[in-house]
Amino acid sequence: MTGADSHIVIIGAGQAGLQAAETLRSEAFEGRITLLGAEPYAPYQRPPLSKAWLTDNLDADQLALRDHSVLERKQIDLWTSASVSAIDVRSQSVLLHDGRALTYTGLVLATGATPRQLPQARDAGDLVCTLRSRADSDAIAQGLRSCVRRELPLVVVGGGFIGLEVAASARKLGIAVTILEAAPRLLERVLSQDLSDWYARLHADRGTTLIFGARIAEIRKTSNHVAEVEFVDGHSIVAGLVVVGIGVTANDQLARDAGIACEAGIIVDACGRTSVPNIVAAGDCTVRRLSDGTMLRLESVQNAVEQGRSAAHALLGVDKPSLGAPWFWSDQYDMKLQIAGLSRGADTHVLRGDMESHSFSIYHFRETRLVAVDSINAARDHMIARDLIGRQISPTAQQAGDTAFNLAKLRTAQA
Ligand SMILES: Cc1cc2nc3c(=O)[nH]c(=O)nc-3n(C[C@H](O)[C@H](O)[C@H](O)COP(=O)(O)OP(=O)(O)OC[C@H]3O[C@@H](n4cnc5c(N)ncnc54)[C@H](O)[C@@H]3O)c2cc1C
Numbered sequence: 351m352t353g354a355d356s357h358i359v360i361i362g363a364g365q366a367g368l369q370a371a372e373t374l375r376s377e378a379f380e381g382r383i384t385l386l387g388a389e390p391y392a393p394y395q396r397p398p399l400s401k402a403w404l405t406d407n408l409d410a411d412q413l414a415l416r417d418h419s420v421l422e423r424k425q426i427d428l429w430t431s432a433s434v435s436a437i438d439v440r441s442q443s444v445l446l447h448d449g450r451a452l453t454y455t456g457l458v459l460a461t462g463a464t465p466r467q468l469p470q471a472r473d474a475g476d477l478v479c480t481l482r483s484r485a486d487s488d489a490i491a492q493g494l495r496s497c498v499r500r501e502l503p504l505v506v507v508g509g510g511f512i513g514l515e516v517a518a519s520a521r522k523l524g525i526a527v528t529i530l531e532a533a534p535r536l537l538e539r540v541l542s543q544d545l546s547d548w549y550a551r552l553h554a555d556r557g558t559t560l561i562f563g564a565r566i567a568e569i570r571k572t573s574n575h576v577a578e579v580e581f582v583d584g585h586s587i588v589a590g591l592v593v594v595g596i597g598v599t600a601n602d603q604l605a606r607d608a609g610i611a612c613e614a615g616i617i618v619d620a621c622g623r624t625s626v627p628n629i630v631a632a633g634d635c636t637v638r639r640l641s642d643g644t645m646l647r648l649e650s651v652q653n654a655v656e657q658g659r660s661a662a663h664a665l666l667g668v669d670k671p672s673l674g675a676p677w678f679w680s681d682q683y684d685m686k687l688q689i690a691g692l693s694r695g696a697d698t699h700v701l702r703g704d705m706e707s708h709s710f711s712i713y714h715f716r717e718t719r720l721v722a723v724d725s726i727n728a729a730r731d732h733m734i735a736r737d738l739i740g741r742q743i744s745p746t747a748q749q750a751g752d753t754a755f756n757l758a759k760l761r762t763a764q765a
Contacts, residue, residue: 356381358665359444359452361434361604362460363387365396365651366633368415369658370458375424377666383426384452386444388433391484392418397651399487400515401681404494405522413484437608439626456665459605459616459624459631460658463598463649468507471569471594477577478569478592481512490516493591497525502590504528505579507566509536511680513595514553518682521556528587529553530564530579540689542699545712545724549682556683600635600647613637615647620671622661630664632657646692650678675722675739677732688732691722691739700751702731711735713750720744734758 358374360367363385371383387393393415402408411417421428436445443453465480479490497504497520504520506513509531517527529536535546536553550560565582569592572578580586600615611617611625615637622630633654637647656672663670675691685708696714703710711725711732720743723735734757738744741761749755 354380356455357453358383358456358458359454360385360458360460361437361444362458362462362601362633362635363389363393363428363430364460364462364633364654365393365415366462366635366654366658366661367458367460368393369655370460370630370632370662371426372424373659373662374666375426377662377668379662379666381455385421385426385428386432386434386446386452387428387430389483389485390431392416392421392428392430394484395651396482397679397681399484400481400512401519403484403487404491404516404519434604437604437610437629439608439610439629442628455628457629458658458661458665459610459629459635460633460654460661461601461604461635463600463634465594465598466596468566468569468594468596470566471507471592474569474571474577474592477571477575477589478594480594481516482598490591490593493593494520494523494525497590498523500590502576502588505530505577505587505589505592506595507564507592508595508597509533509560510539510595510597511537513593514549514682515680516593516595517553517558518556521558521683525590526557526559528559528561528589530561530566532564534562536560540693541724542693542696542712542714544699544701544705545726548705548726552683552685598634598649600637602635605631605635613645615645617645618657618661620660621664621669622657623664628665630661632661648676648678650676652677673740675736677736684727686727686729688725688729689722690725690732690736691720693722693724696721698747700747702751703728703753713745713747715744715747715750718744718746720750731757734761737761 394413433447434444435447471478503526506517506529520527536549567580567582569579577589577592602612602616605616606612616631618636634649637645678689680687693714698715700713709727711728714722725732
């Protein structure tokens with residue numbers, strides 16, 4: 351698998367695919383590496399697409415993950431606008447949409463995810479957007495410019511991270527924003543009630559209207575190019591643009607068709623191995639079975655990078671599972687949320703600091719074990735939390751809530 355006659359093909363030129371390619375080279379893999387991306391661009395960062403890319407007139411170089419020269423130097427052969435339509439595991443080959451075929455000795459699946467569409471918005475055309483790619487973000491930026499010009503509001507469907515970040519970006523541009531959330535609170539699946547409420551206040555204070563329990567009947571395009579959002583109770587609101595952020599589905603169809611085990615994502619072990627030898631997967635397209643039998647799918651840069659790394663090692667025959675705590679960030683206005691660990695199943699939530707000061711953390715415990723920490727503008731808390739969770743060191747709830755207690759000390763105490 352490592353010799354000069356080997357050929358590793360990577361499907362998906364995003365964060366995870368690029369990381370897998372670079373790891374192969376840094377581990378002295380001598381064979382060919384072909385990185386196939388469906389989009390017309392070299393690998394780029396997605397996080398700015400809902401943030402600075404919408405507001406700050408960045409240029410494409412600031413979005414790029416690597417300069418072209420880096421890929422050339424590392425002899426990573428990037429094919430853009432190269433979409434794979436099928437994998438044949440018996441002949442070890444992949445077929446591209448344009449009819450080209452490539453054989454591989456090892457295959458990395460890093461196909462990412464696709465935003466869920468809102469069925470009620472089928473007939474609203476270009477006035478309703480989802481957000482995953484640079485092209486999506488460019489379309490939203492154009493829609494926001496039109497909102498400014500025509501003094502029309504933006505409606506965001508879905509109070510998750512993407513929707514809230516787009517809402518904050520639109521407010522920065524002076525656009526009136528309404529967020530429609532079907533659940534009774536924001537970010538219900540990922541944040542505790544306290545932090546959800548804090549986010550709702552943050553957005554309301556910045557002038558956004560929040561509607562919870564929203565039931566949309568239909569979104570249609572009117573003759574004067576305005577989106578009309580009609581609710582099931584019959585009332586309606588208008589918008590210059592509707593951005594839908596209601597989650598994603600893993601891009602696992604290629605893998606399914608090839609007979610690779612999937613369950614709402616490509617099933618991988620801790621090293622990124624799939625059910626088929628010599629095929630690994632990484633990033634948003636994957637799911638992992640946890641020790642309690644539940645499936646975990648993460649959507650974060652950190653996960654894409656770490657799984658990309660582990661998957662490359664696995665193809666080289668080396669077990670390098672990612673052992674640290676998962677982490678994630680979100681920027682809204684001047685607030686940076688950093689999440690370390692997984693708070694699901696937590697039964698005790700302890701505040702450290704003062705929520706009104708806009709710099710605090712919430713520590714989540716399952717019984718007495720620290721399982722996650724959400725920090726707002728508290729980078730030091732976040733770094734310590736990642737370390738503590740990764741090393742399975744738990745402060746007591748009292749220590750966590752006491753800002754005079756130095757949590758970093760626990761690391762040395764148990765080193
Ligand atoms: C708007 C936005 C904001 C985000 N903000 C944050 C943030 O603040 N913090 C954070 O941690 N995470 C954030 N994320 C999540 C993070 O960007 C993703 O988790 C990460 O990009 C996943 O990397 P990936 O390589 O798995 O998938 P992707 O980066 O999506 O790459 C997958 C690539 O595969 C390509 N592909 C798919 N099918 C095929 C095929 N058949 N043939 C060829 N190519 C194919 C796709 O076109 C795509 O380019 C954000 C995501 C978005 C969309």
